[in-house]
Amino acid sequence: MHPAIPLLLELQKTDNEIASLRANLDTAPKRIREADAKLSGARAAVVSAKDALAQIVAVRKKTEFEVTEWRERAKKFRAQTAAVKTNEAYKALLHEIANAEMEIAKAEDTQLEQMMAAEEAEKNVKTTEAALRESEQTIAAERKEIENRAREVNRKLLADISVRDRIAAQVPEKILDVYSRAAKRHHGVALAAAVNEQCRGCGMRLLPHVYQVVYKPENLELQTCETCGCILYPSEPATPPSSGANPSAASA
């Protein structure tokens, strides 16, 4: 095994951790946006409940006005009855009065319905307002938790980065370069175990001499997979190259 392998494995482990911490941190703003979106739903519910109430208040006013108008008309017709001269005119007035009273009764029925609708709408405003207050509290708590967790993740990330720097400082620059290039190509994965003469990174068969060098105790030459470019390391438990007794090697 190449002497840099244990350090590179450490480096890989730390880099994996850093990547997963970064991915976790990246989700925080989205989670905060999602929480805020829930709040905007509750806000919209209050607005539409208030709109509905305002509409009912407006139609109630209109009906109220109609009732007053019909009452005044009926009053006027009644006053006229004392002054009529003919029987027909009297009958016509009675007919007008009956009609006005019918309209008043109709409008009063409408008023009753509208009153109940207004009560319902008022209740709805109160309910949506209470739901909004509750949402605000829940979401404020959620936000705080997301922010606290993000701070915690950030602390870990900074610690890992300094660990990474310490490890990287011990790796010869040339090797670090090979590592970085391989990692760039494979979403951060720079190392691959060599098992049964195969690269575990890409699954391709390794040249027998490459495989042997990977397992050589005094190996000073870093081996990379010809196909994927990953740095090869001996797997644990070690499967040292057999002298032809390896079944997979024999079948190849």
Ligand SMILES: [Zn+2]
């Ligand atoms: Zn490979």
